[in-house]
Amino acid sequence: EQELLKRQIDTGAISATGIIMDPETGEIIAMATTPGFNNNEFSSTKAELHRIKSITDQFEPGSTFKVVSAISALSNQLINIENEFNCENGFYQYHTIPIKDHGNDGEGHGMLNLPQIIQYSSNIGIIKIIEEVGPKSLYTTSRDFGFGSKTGFNLNLEQSGKVYETKKWSQSSMHSVPIGYEVSVTPIQIAMAYAAIANGGFLL
Secondary structure, X not given: OHHHHHHHHHHOOOOEEEEEEOOOOOOEEEEEEEOXXXXXXXXXXXXXXXXXXXXXXXXXXXXXXXXXXXXXXXXXXXXXXXXXXXXXXHEEEEOOEEEEOOOOOOOOOOEEEHHXXXXXXXXXXXXXXXXXXXXXXXXXXXXXXXXXXXXXXXXXXXXXXXXXXXXXXXXXHHHHHHHOOOEEEOHHHHHHHHHHHHOOOOOO
């Protein structure tokens, strides 16, 4: 809680949520949200602070979802990690929509393979991958990772998030969903998905 509060203050965020779990068993070792409340003063704190945001709050995951897009291509053997994609030095006109990269190094890139696309968090690279893979594979992989379904957490009020079927996608969905927009998830779903990556592919 102290570390979460520090990061909340450092980043100017409204709140922060953290989960520590065992990826081999799915055991939740620790889970917290800031601002929190003192159980000894439960009745005198705001009701909104009583939520377990890890399971109740939904949000667009953004770049944390790019790994799902990458795996949707790899698992169907539609691309391999050596394939390179032109990331257009950071600017790409997708039909009528301009796509920009704001990678973690602050620069645009040219040719990148899949690991590099993830490393630099390239929107353009991921979108180009999904252009080759197609929406059906991305939707199926998203569902396989548990997005759009409750995890089975044993407390009430868990939300399932939302992953729309491809028949409900618009033209803009092909550049939004691969980079984590037009999708809603909970923190516990993100944690479980990454645990499945860490444990060799088992969604617990």
